[in-house]
Amino acid sequence: PSGLPPTFLHFTHHSYAQMVRVLRRTAARCAHIAKTYSIGRSFNGKELLVIEFSARPGQHELMEPEVKLIGNIHGNEVAGREMLIYLAQYLCT
Secondary structure: OOOOOOOOOOOOOOOHHHHHHHHHHHHHHOOOOEEEEEEEEOOOOOEEEEEEEOOOOOOOOOOOOOOOOOOOOOOOOHHHHHHHHHHHHHHHO
């Protein structure tokens, strides 16, 4: 909605297509620290999209700790997927 600060998060359940758009838009807005890429396809043929946050996205840095968070692993687990979408948006802000 217009008039809201750029850090405002609109809480809603995202479809797969909406999730892909949000993650790509988030990475584009924070291109200096974020990058999206695919790690393959699901059993149903949907792209498995990753968003990476780093001082140097796309570059592995030796001896730097890494964390991988995964959501929606058993199908339609909405809460985990939504929390990770909002975490990505929060990290971008």
